[in-house]
Amino acid sequence: MSQATQTETTEGTGRIDSVSGPVVTAVDLDARMNDVVYVGDEGLMGEVIEIEGDVTTIQVYEETSGLGPGEPVENTGEPLTVDLGPGMLDAIYDGVQRPLDVLESKMDSAFLDRGVDAPGIDLDEKWEFSPTVEAGDTVEPADIVGTVPETVTIEHKVMVPPDFEGGVVESTKEGNFTVTDPVVTLENGEEVTMRQEWPVRQKRPASNKRTPRTPLVSGQRVLDGLFPIAKGGTAAIPGPFGSGKTVTQHSLAKFADADIIIYVGCGERGNEMTEVIEDFPELEDPKNGNPLMARTSLIANTSNMPVAARESCVYTGITIAEYYRDMGYDVALMADSTSRWAEAMREISSRLEEMPGEEGYPAYLAARLAQFYERAGYFENVNGTEGSVSVIGAVSPPGGDFSEPVTQNTLRIVKTFWALDADLAERRHFPSINWDESYSLYRDQLDPWFKENVAEDWPERRQWAVDTLDEESELQEIVQLVGEDALPEDQRLVLEVARYLREGYLQQNAFNPTDMYCPPEETYAILRTIQVYNDEAFDALDAGVPIEDITDIDAAPRLNRIATQEDWESYVEDLREEIREQLRSLY
Structure with a gap:
C-alpha cells in the first residue's frame, strides 16, 4: 500500500x-x-x-x-495503493511494493520478519527538480510540471496527480527536494509533490486508446520476423518446464525496444528469481551502455512467499507501468508467470468456499485475466503525450497441456502467441518457439512500418518462409514413413532450404555477443539470402542438375554463419554472389 x-x-x-x-x-x-x-x-x-x-x-x-x-x-x-515517484527504477520490490533492499538493511538479514514495512520510494532522499511551468500558467490533472534525472537513462516527469482539480500556478521551486516537499503550488491551494499514490486495481486515466502501429522490436528473429508484437500489444508465452519461458523473457527485458522495463516474478522458483536479481544489475543496456537496471524495476514474489501477495504483484507492476506510460514512455511489462497468479486466485477462492469453475479455478478467472491484459495498449495520455504498455505474460501449463484453463483463457485475450516446445528445447534449438503453433494478429497493422523502415517486400519474404516451413512439416510426416530418399528431388530440396531456415534464421545463440541481438535489417538480410539460395537452387534443379550437386556447393553451409558475423552487410552480399556463381556454374 x-x-x-x-x-x-x-x-x-x-x-x-x-x-x-x-x-x-x-x-x-x-x-x-x-x-x-x-x-x-x-x-x-x-x-x-x-x-x-x-x-x-x-x-x-x-x-x-x-x-x-x-x-x-x-x-x-x-x-491497496502504490507509491509513485522518482526512485522506482533500479529498485527491487516484493508483491506489495515493499523495497527488499531497504527491508534487508532494516532486519540486518535476508530473512524478513513479519510486519516489517517501508515506503515504496525513499521519503528522505532529495532529487533535483527543474520546473517546466511558471507562475501564471494553467495546469490540468496529469500535466507535466517539472523533470527529475531519476537515473542516467531516464528523465522522470513530475505530473499533477489525476485526482487534483488543477488551475493556475501560483509558485514553483527549483532545486533539491524530497518527494514529499511541495514543488508547485496552485492558486486553489493544491500542492504538487514528486510523489503520487494510486490504487493498484484501478487503471490510470487516458484520453484515448489507439490501434498500435509500431512493433516492439525484440532482436529475436523468430519473433520480429514471423510473430511480431506491437508497442502496446499483448503476448503470451506458454510452455512446459524447461522450455525456455524465463530465458525468453530475460532476452526481451534486455533487448526489447522499450524505454522502461517492469519485470514481475510472480510465484516463480526462488533460484530463478535470484538469478534475475543478481544478473540484471550486472547487465549493460545494449542501447546506451548504461546499467540495464537504470530503466528497470523488478518485482520479486517467489513461490515460497505468501500466496495473497502473489495475487497482488501483477497489479503493482501494471500500475507502475501505467505511471511511466503517462510520462510518454513505452513500457514493456514481463509477467512470469500468470499461471502462478491464477493458482493464487484459486487457493484464495477455495478458502472463501466459492463455487469452483474448471479445474478448480474461480469462475471469474477469465474476467481477471482480461482486466489485467486490457490495461495494456497504445494510449493518448491526458497530458497530450503518447505512451504504451506492452504486456508479455508467461504461462506455465501443467505438463505442457495448452488446453488447460489459464492458457485457453489467455489465448482469448492476447493477440500474439509464442508457443514454446519442449522437443525443440531438447534438440537445443533456442528460442524454442514452435513456428507451427505460434501466431501474431499484429502482422497486418505492423507491415506498413516494416515496409517503410526495413524493406518494401518484408511481408512477401515472411510469407515465403512461413509457406516453406509449413511444407516441410507436411513432408516430415511422409519422411518418417518412407524415408527422405523416397521423395522427389524438388521436395528434398524444400527440406534442405527449410533446414537452413531453422538453423540459420530461426535459431539464435543467446550466448554469442553478435548473435544475441539481431536488428530487423539483419533479420531481413538473412531471410533474403536464404531465399536467394532457394531460387537459384530450384533454377539449377529445373536445368537438370542433380540435387546432390546442388546441396554440396561450398557456399551453402555459410548460410548458418551469417548471424555471427559482425560485418553482416558485406558478408551477405558476398555470399549471395557466391551462391549464384556456384549454382549457375553447374549448368
Whole structure:
C-alpha cells in the first residue's frame, strides 16, 4: 500500500474471528471492500475481499501462522495503493511494493520478519527538480510540471496527480527536494509533490486508446520476423518446464525496444528469481551502455512467499507501468508467470468456499485475466503525450497441456502467441518457439512500418518462409514413413532450404555477443539470402542438375554463419554472389 503505518487513518478496529491460511475473518470491523487493514498484534498487512453482515473477510499478504482469534484488526480506510515517484527504477520490490533492499538493511538479514514495512520510494532522499511551468500558467490533472534525472537513462516527469482539480500556478521551486516537499503550488491551494499514490486495481486515466502501429522490436528473429508484437500489444508465452519461458523473457527485458522495463516474478522458483536479481544489475543496456537496471524495476514474489501477495504483484507492476506510460514512455511489462497468479486466485477462492469453475479455478478467472491484459495498449495520455504498455505474460501449463484453463483463457485475450516446445528445447534449438503453433494478429497493422523502415517486400519474404516451413512439416510426416530418399528431388530440396531456415534464421545463440541481438535489417538480410539460395537452387534443379550437386556447393553451409558475423552487410552480399556463381556454374 502507500506504506501507511498502523497508526494512520484508522477508521475502525475489529478482532480476528477465524484464520484459514492467508484468509482471515474479522468481526466488528468498520470497513469497505478493498480497504487495507493491519491484522493481529504484529500488524500484518491485508486487504478486505468480502463483507457479509458483521463478518469481514481479509486476505493477508504475509504468513499467518501464530495468528489467533481475538487479536486486533485495524483498518486504514484506504485501498491497496502504490507509491509513485522518482526512485522506482533500479529498485527491487516484493508483491506489495515493499523495497527488499531497504527491508534487508532494516532486519540486518535476508530473512524478513513479519510486519516489517517501508515506503515504496525513499521519503528522505532529495532529487533535483527543474520546473517546466511558471507562475501564471494553467495546469490540468496529469500535466507535466517539472523533470527529475531519476537515473542516467531516464528523465522522470513530475505530473499533477489525476485526482487534483488543477488551475493556475501560483509558485514553483527549483532545486533539491524530497518527494514529499511541495514543488508547485496552485492558486486553489493544491500542492504538487514528486510523489503520487494510486490504487493498484484501478487503471490510470487516458484520453484515448489507439490501434498500435509500431512493433516492439525484440532482436529475436523468430519473433520480429514471423510473430511480431506491437508497442502496446499483448503476448503470451506458454510452455512446459524447461522450455525456455524465463530465458525468453530475460532476452526481451534486455533487448526489447522499450524505454522502461517492469519485470514481475510472480510465484516463480526462488533460484530463478535470484538469478534475475543478481544478473540484471550486472547487465549493460545494449542501447546506451548504461546499467540495464537504470530503466528497470523488478518485482520479486517467489513461490515460497505468501500466496495473497502473489495475487497482488501483477497489479503493482501494471500500475507502475501505467505511471511511466503517462510520462510518454513505452513500457514493456514481463509477467512470469500468470499461471502462478491464477493458482493464487484459486487457493484464495477455495478458502472463501466459492463455487469452483474448471479445474478448480474461480469462475471469474477469465474476467481477471482480461482486466489485467486490457490495461495494456497504445494510449493518448491526458497530458497530450503518447505512451504504451506492452504486456508479455508467461504461462506455465501443467505438463505442457495448452488446453488447460489459464492458457485457453489467455489465448482469448492476447493477440500474439509464442508457443514454446519442449522437443525443440531438447534438440537445443533456442528460442524454442514452435513456428507451427505460434501466431501474431499484429502482422497486418505492423507491415506498413516494416515496409517503410526495413524493406518494401518484408511481408512477401515472411510469407515465403512461413509457406516453406509449413511444407516441410507436411513432408516430415511422409519422411518418417518412407524415408527422405523416397521423395522427389524438388521436395528434398524444400527440406534442405527449410533446414537452413531453422538453423540459420530461426535459431539464435543467446550466448554469442553478435548473435544475441539481431536488428530487423539483419533479420531481413538473412531471410533474403536464404531465399536467394532457394531460387537459384530450384533454377539449377529445373536445368537438370542433380540435387546432390546442388546441396554440396561450398557456399551453402555459410548460410548458418551469417548471424555471427559482425560485418553482416558485406558478408551477405558476398555470399549471395557466391551462391549464384556456384549454382549457375553447374549448368
